[in-house]
Amino acid sequence: MLFRSFYVMYGATEAAARLTFLDPSSLRAKAGSIGRPVPNVEIVIIRDDGTPAPPGETGELVARGANIARGYWNNPEETREKFGPRGYHTGDLGYADADGNLFLIGRRHDMIKVGAHRVGGKEIEEVLHQHPGVLEAAVIAIPHEILGEVPLAVVVAAPAAQVDAETLRNLCHQRLAAHKVPVRFEFVAELPKIPGVGKIDKVALRAAFTGDGAVRLPV
Numbered sequence: 001m002l003f004r005s006f007y008v009m010y011g012a013t014e015a016a017a018r019l020t021f022l023d024p025s026s027l028r029a030k031a032g033s034i035g036r037p038v039p040n041v042e043i044v045i046i047r048d049d050g051t052p053a054p055p056g057e058t059g060e061l062v063a064r065g066a067n068i069a070r071g072y073w074n075n076p077e078e079t080r081e082k083f084g085p086r087g088y089h090t091g092d093l094g095y096a097d098a099d100g101n102l103f104l105i106g107r108r109h110d111m112i113k114v115g116a117h118r119v120g121g122k123e124i125e126e127v128l129h130q131h132p133g134v135l136e137a138a139v140i141a142i143p144h145e146i147l148g149e150v151p152l153a154v155v156v157a158a159p160a161a162q163v164d165a166e167t168l169r170n171l172c173h174q175r176l177a178a179h180k181v182p183v184r185f186e187f188v189a190e191l192p193k194i195p196g197v198g199k200i201d202k203v204a205l206r207a208a209f210t211g212d213g214a215v216r217l218p219v
Contacts (some may be wrong), residue, residue, distance in 0.1 A: 010034035010104070014069045014088055019043065019061075020102055033101040034094075041065035044086060045096055055098050058118070060108060061090045093120065110202065112141040112149050114179045124151055124182065127175050133163030136191050138200045139182060142210050153182035154205055156191055 008022035020043065022035030037043045044052055045059040053059035064087030071079030082089050093111065094104040106120030113119075121139035128137035136156040141149040157163050165185035172181040192204040 008033070008035055010102075012063075012088070012090060014082070015041075015063060015065070016067045016069070018067075019063050019065075019090075022101070026101070030097075030099075030101050033097070033103050035102065036100055037063070037065075041067065042087070043102065045094065045102075046086065046089075053095065055096050055100075058093055058095050058105060061092045061094055061102070061104075062086045063088045063090060110139075112139075112151050114144075114150055115147045117179045119151060119180050121151065124153065124172065124176065124180055127172055128153060128155065128168060130175075131163060131168060131171055133158050133161030134168070135159075135161075136200070138191055138202060138205055140202055140205050140209065142184070144183075151180065151182040152184045152186065152209055154186045154188055154191065154209070156189065157187060 006024055006027065008027070009018050010020040011018040018038050019041055020035045020037050022030060022033055026033070026035070041063060042065060043061055043063045045057070046062050047053050047057070047059045062084075068088050069083075071083050082091075091108045092104055093106055093108055094102055096102050104122075106122040110121045111118050112121060121141075124139045125137050128134050128139075134155055135158040138154045139151050140154065142152045144150045153168065155163075155168065165187075168185055169181060186209065192201040193199065194201045
């Protein structure tokens with residue numbers, strides 16, 4: 001009964017504050033989905049070239065509706081960046097299935113361009129979190145002299161856990177395509193967090209691990 005009354009929702013501060021919901025009756029059939037737009041909201045998946053993406057193709061979620069802000073107070077530059085003719089550019093990447101249900105794969109600024117592939121750090125993090133020895137994990141892009149970028153995983157091990165880079169690499173190889181497997185695993189005592197928010201500060205992580213220019217790593 002509790003399971004059937006659970007609603008998955010997706011929103012943003014700019015949207016006061018919900019954009020989509022997944023009806024409890026669809027929780028099993030559409031596992032992992034954020035559902036469909038709430039009433040009076042339209043969401044379009046937009047390609048990099050600005051054209052609408054068909055079902056199954058990844059793009060940015062752009063929302064339009066009565067509950068969405070027109071811009072940021074006294075911040076015209078960011079308003080121009082996030083709000084356009086199509087609506088509010090969420091910065092979230094995802095796709096719609098044939099039934100119109102939406103699925104997220106990550107944030108635009110978290111995407112890693114491995115050669116011709118676009119890799120979402122969130123997908124890799126979810127695999128790493130499946131290991132009981134991983135307390136926290138964050139995946140960032142580091143420069144690569146041939147591929148442009150490759151994934152680096154920064155991991156906090158659970159207390160008294162026995163986990164190493166080889167174990168996590170094997171786990172990733174089992175559940176991810178080869179180009180999504182991190183080329184390095186760094187273990188730290190804790191991950192930097194954004195004050196007052198609690199989210200992992202990936203800007204700080206990138207600064208810590210990409211300060212020496214392109215790395216020479218095996219492909």
